[in-house]
Amino acid sequence: MRQDRPFPPARPQPPPQPPPPPTRMKVMRQRLNRFYTRFRSVILVAAGIIIALAAMLIYTTTQSPPQRLTQKDIDAAVERSLESMKPRPPHSVKAYEVIRHSVVRVEALLPKGGESKTESSLGSGVVINDMGIILTSLHVVKNAVEVRVTFADGFESRASIIATEPDNDLAALRPHVIPDDLVPATLAGSAGLNVGDEVFAVGNPFGISNSLSAGVVSGLGRNFKSTRTGQVLTNLIQFDAAVNPGNSGGPLVNRNGEVVGIVAALVNPTEHDVFIGISFAVTLESAGGVMGTPPF
Numbered sequence: 127m128r129q130d131r132p133f134p135p136a137r138p139q140p141p142p143q144p145p146p147p148p149t150r151m152k153v154m155r156q157r158l159n160r161f162y163t164r165f166r167s168v169i170l171v172a173a174g175i176i177i178a179l180a181a182m183l184i185y186t187t188t189q190s191p192p193q194r195l196t197q198k199d200i201d202a203a204v205e206r207s208l209e210s211m212k213p214r215p216p217h218s219v220k221a222y223e224v225i226r227h228s229v230v231r232v233e234a235l236l237p238k239g240g241e242s243k244t245e246s247s248l249g250s251g252v253v254i255n256d257m258g259i260i261l262t263s264l265h266v267v268k269n270a271v272e273v274r275v276t277f278a279d280g281f282e283s284r285a286s287i288i289a290t291e292p293d294n295d296l297a298a299l300r301p302h303v304i305p306d307d308l309v310p311a312t313l314a315g316s317a318g319l320n321v322g323d324e325v326f327a328v329g330n331p332f333g334i335s336n337s338l339s340a341g342v343v344s345g346l347g348r349n350f351k352s353t354r355t356g357q358v359l360t361n362l363i364q365f366d367a368a369v370n371p372g373n374s375g376g377p378l379v380n381r382n383g384e385v386v387g388i389v390a391a392l393v394n395p396t397e398h399d400v401f402i403g404i405s406f407a408v409t410l411e412s413a414g415g416v417m418g419t420p421p422f
Contacts, residue, residue, distance in 0.1 A: 217381035218340045221326045224383025227278045228253045228311035231330050232262050232285075232299070232375055234270035244271060250329030250376030251275065251299065252311050252385060258304035261413060262375030263390055264290050264297040273299060278336070281305040291416040294408050295359055295390050297375075298416045311377060314384035316363055316409040319343055327367040327389055327405070329376025341367030341405075350391055350406050362406040363387045369405045378407040385410060 148156075230251045238245040249266030253259070260275060267273050273285045281303075289298040319325075323343045331337050345364035351357070363378065369392050378387040387407030394402050 217324055218326055218338060221379050221381055221383040222328065222338045225252075225311060225326075225328055225377055225379050225385070226336060227307075227309035229278060229328050229336070229376060230260055231276040231335055232260070232266055233274045233276075234267045235272040236268075236270055248330065248333055248372050249374045250372065250389070252375075252377040252388070253277075253308060254313065254385075255310050256308065258301045258308055259288075260285065260299040260301065261388055261416070262297055262299060263388065263408075264292060264295045266375050267297050267299070275299060275301055276335075277305050277308070279305055279307060289416045291413070292357075293359075294412040294416070295357065296388060296408060296413055296416045311379075312382075312384045313410055314380060314382075314386050315411055316346070316386050317411070319346060319363065319380070319386060321345060324381045325363075325365050325367060325386065326379050326381075327365070327369050327373055327376060327407075328379065329369070329373040329389065331368075331370035331372040333372055339368040341365050344404070348406060350393070352391065359390060359406065359408065361409055361412060362390065363409060365405055365407065366403055367405065368401045370401050388413065 230253060232249045232251045234247040234249075235244040236247050237243070247266050247270070249263055251260040251262035254261050267287055268290075270287070273287065274282060275285045276282045283301040283303040285299040285301045287297055288300045290296070321343050325341060325343055327339050327341070329337060342365065343363060344366050348362040348364045350359045350362055352359075363386065365378065367378075369389050373389050374391070376389045377385045378389055380386050387409050389405065390408045391406045392401050393404040393406070394400060
């Protein structure tokens, strides 16, 4: 039979020991953690700035000092730049490209002596409208028994004289047939011309087709009396672009390729009919009569 025995009395527990005080290092670490948690964003931005400044400092200290440019270096750089630049074409190139499709060669058979004898007269002309009307010098085709014109593309046709202006040595021709690719010239007149402006004469000197010569306006409002015919032409454009027999009737154009006059004569104090520096052109303002209406 089991006997009840009393439990032994509980032993008293010793009081808990207080935790040891934190070390100085632990206290400092806790303070740093609290400081970082509070100012984390500011610290990260500052750190980025410091890293960038440090990188720039390292880069500048490792680079060689900049080379000082001399005048020779600058001149060489400018020369290289100029060599690499494509120069603009001169104004004469643009003017010729604009007008060359409108210039024609004019050949006339003139009576000489007896009825069966003829001589050839050579000049130039310029197409002035979509109907193919050609403006030229009257002295090229005056009294002609036959007139033939050759267009810029080589197309040839007979032509008739439909109007004349003897006082201005001008004539208008109508081709019997015109090419499909006919290109009329742009007419500008002489109102905007000044002495010294660039001008270009395009025609067929001595029968050499599609020739251009360059010069400037030497004078305006000039008068000229032909030593051959005694005719006096007035209000002429004086210019120094070279013209010779065969240029008569051809266009005088500005730098844009616009017609400002019709080449009419050259001055030579000798008996030789060749250029020595002075030429004249009839203004387009004088061509209103031969064209039937004012050109502008």
